[in-house]
Amino acid sequence: MHPVINRLNRQILALGSQLCVGLDPQPERIPHFFGAGLVGIERFLQEIISICLPYAVAFKPNISFFEALGIEGLYVLERLRYLVPDTHVWLIDGKRGDIGNTAVAQARFLFDELGADATTVSPYMGRDSVAPFLAYHDRLTYVLALTSNAGSQQFQRQICGASGEPLWKEVIREVKTWSNAVGFVVGGTHADTTEAVHLAQSPVLIPGIGVQGGGYSECLIVGASSPVLLSVSRAILYPSQGMDMESERFRLTVEERIQAVLLS
Amino acid sequence: MHPVINRLNRQILALGSQLCVGLDPQPERIPHFFGAGLVGIERFLQEIISICLPYAVAFKPNISFFEALGIEGLYVLERLRYLVPDTHVWLIDGKRGDIGNTAVAQARFLFDELGADATTVSPYMGRDSVAPFLAYHDRLTYVLALTSNAGSQQFQRQICGASGEPLWKEVIREVKTWSNAVGFVVGGTHADTTEAVHLAQSPVLIPGIGVQGGGYSECLIVGASSPVLLSVSRAILYPSQGMDMESERFRLTVEERIQAVLLS
Numbered sequence: 212m213h214p215v216i217n218r219l220n221r222q223i224l225a226l227g228s229q230l231c232v233g234l235d236p237q238p239e240r241i242p243h244f245f246g247a248g249l250v251g252i253e254r255f256l257q258e259i260i261s262i263c264l265p266y267a268v269a270f271k272p273n274i275s276f277f278e279a280l281g282i283e284g285l286y287v288l289e290r291l292r293y294l295v296p297d298t299h300v301w302l303i304d305g306k307r308g309d310i311g312n313t314a315v316a317q318a319r320f321l322f323d324e325l326g327a328d329a330t331t332v333s334p335y336m337g338r339d340s341v342a343p344f345l346a347y348h349d350r351l352t353y354v355l356a357l358t359s360n361a362g363s364q365q366f367q368r369q370i371c372g373a374s375g376e377p378l379w380k381e382v383i384r385e386v387k388t389w390s391n392a393v394g395f396v397v398g399g400t401h402a403d404t405t406e407a408v409h410l411a412q413s414p415v416l417i418p419g420i421g422v423q424g425g426g427y428s429e430c431l432i433v434g435a436s437s438p439v440l441l442s443v444s445r446a447i448l449y450p451s452q453g454m455d456m457e458s459e460r461f462r463l464t465v466e467e468r469i470q471a472v473l474l475s
Numbered sequence: 476m477h478p479v480i481n482r483l484n485r486q487i488l489a490l491g492s493q494l495c496v497g498l499d500p501q502p503e504r505i506p507h508f509f510g511a512g513l514v515g516i517e518r519f520l521q522e523i524i525s526i527c528l529p530y531a532v533a534f535k536p537n538i539s540f541f542e543a544l545g546i547e548g549l550y551v552l553e554r555l556r557y558l559v560p561d562t563h564v565w566l567i568d569g570k571r572g573d574i575g576n577t578a579v580a581q582a583r584f585l586f587d588e589l590g591a592d593a594t595t596v597s598p599y600m601g602r603d604s605v606a607p608f609l610a611y612h613d614r615l616t617y618v619l620a621l622t623s624n625a626g627s628q629q630f631q632r633q634i635c636g637a638s639g640e641p642l643w644k645e646v647i648r649e650v651k652t653w654s655n656a657v658g659f660v661v662g663g664t665h666a667d668t669t670e671a672v673h674l675a676q677s678p679v680l681i682p683g684i685g686v687q688g689g690g691y692s693e694c695l696i697v698g699a700s701s702p703v704l705l706s707v708s709r710a711i712l713y714p715s716q717g718m719d720m721e722s723e724r725f726r727l728t729v730e731e732r733i734q735a736v737l738l739s
Contacts, residue, residue, distance in 0.1 A: 235576075235577075273573075273577055273580075275571070275573060275577045275578075275580040275581045275584065276577070276580050278580065278581070278584040278588070279579075279580035279581075279583045279584050279588075281588055282546060282549045282550060282553065282588070285546045285549070286546060289546065306571070306572065306573050306597075307539070307570070308570065308597065309537075309539060309570050310622065310623075310624040310626075310683075311624065312499075313499075313537055313539045313540070314539075315543075316537075316539040316540050316542065316543035317539045317542070317543075319543045320539065320542040320543050324542070324543075324545055324546070333570075333572065333597045333599045333600075334599065334629075334630060335597045335598065335599040335619060335630060335631065336597075336619070336622050336624060336626050336627065336631075337622075337624065337625070337626020337627055337628060337629035337630055337631070338625070338626045338629055339624050339625050339626040340624065340626050341626075355599060355600070358574065358600050358601075359574075360574040360575065360600060360601065360603050360604065361601070361602070361603050362574075362600050362601020362602045362603040362604050362605075363600065363601055364601060365598075365601035365602055365649055366598060366599060366601055366642065366645070366646065366649075367599065367600075367601070369633075369635045369636070369637070369642060369645065370635065370636035370637065371633045371634065371635065371636065372633070372634035372635065372636050372639065373633070373634065375636065378630065378633060378642070381630070381633060382630065385629055385630075419574075
């Protein structure tokens with residue numbers, strides 16, 4: 212049994228939840244009481260992790276938001292890893308992928324240096340660009356198939372001549388032949404995600420719940436054979452107002468927002 | 476006139492060269508006299524830049540190789556930037572791309588924090604995943620079209636139903652409608668690259684000369700209307716032997732290898 216898939220299944224069963232909390236630090240949206248600068252950002256994220264632990268199956272820090280804080284931001288990402296117990300999955304959203312020896316370097320950074328249990332990669336460069344990630348048998352790699360942004364129209368939905376199917380389905384079918392333990396990133400409409408989950412028969416990550424896509428409940432897929440994660444970030448991390456709220460009120464607000472997401 | 480394209484054209488004319496030197500630090504291949512650890516790696520790269528300046532149009536550090544050294548490796552990348560005068564182009568090979576606000580963060584890191592004049596992105600997620608890079612009008616973004624690795628067979632060469640053309644040509648055609656100043660990464664056979672250069676009528680980066688692809692001379696494209704860069708890394712950086720060579724011998728060897736590449 213794959214250690215990360217196993218952990219996802221166990222946690223989903225234990226919590227009765229498929230919630231993955233996306234960690235996208237946006238300094239201008241963090242309440243003032245956390246303090247300024249990187250220290251304030253780190254305290255904010257520590258608090259978010261602490262509040263979400265009883266509800267979340269996984270955390271999905273997006274490495275690009277940490278990089279945008281400057282190189283120092285990556286040390287924040289590195290330290291946060293230690294707050295997450297091994298009941299939970301630490302999924303670093305990197306969307307990497309490159310030719311052989313570069314992909315080896317990418318996997319080494321995300322898995323060995325930053326301690327990711329799982330990550331995301333782009334399939335565009337093909338099998339040898341993903342293989343070095345799949346070679347980590349105790350980690351889980353989610354390959355982009357269908358994303359939830361408008362731009363998914365341009366290439367992911369191109370109809371492929373040979374099969375008459377859109378590219379994103381070709382990606383799922385082809386990548387499944389590379390590994391028995393690979394996941395997929397799937398967004399789009401509810402019909403798309405349901406179809407993708409049944410086609411993939413693999414772990415699936417559905418991003419952008421709450422802001423980009425539909426509600427949490429409507430993304431729950433009935434009858435999935437593998438763990439499905441519903442990822443929420445802004446709808447939990449950032450209230451529409453309340454930059455002046457105090458510590459205790461912040462914790463209550465985040466808990467209310469988690470409940471609101473789970474009922475949405 | 477676009478400042479980076481202008482600089483490429485001027486430098487190609489001035490040097491009579493299209494050479495782009497790829498900086499992929501591989502610690503185990505650096506001669507011993509540079510010293511151990513990150514300090515040795517930084518001294519090695521400083522020396523490579525110094526030797527290559529009279530011959531190269533651009534330098535292409537691959538960010539993944541710096542990350543694989545640990546977060547500290549990114550400070551090396553940040554400092555090297557100051558060694559490159561503004562006659563040359565500093566192209567950080569990142570192969571990024573993500574939904575809107577994440578791509579904004581990625582562009583900020585590469586362009587603002589690390590000072591890249593140019594970078595590379597994957598097109599898989601479509602227009603809005605590339606737009607934040609194109610919004611930097613004084614920088615140049617190369618979009619992956621056809622790469623030189625075996626995996627380019629799987630998706631890049633899929634025939635698209637609507638046009639009957641391979642996906643990589645759809646990428647070039649579609650991306651050209653997004654911006655007047657965008658570049659493309661093109662590998663593959665000589666026939667492919669020639670076709671791509673003429674189809675793109677845009678700046679092109681041809682990677683993997685010497686090791687992955689063909690020789691330098693056979694990749695020279697006659698009649699290109701925009702600057703074409705031929706990127707070489709391992710064939711210049713790493714001799715097949717000579718870990719014990721001394722400083723002066725190293726400089727001569729690298730110069731000999733540059734000449735050998737230019738004649739290959």
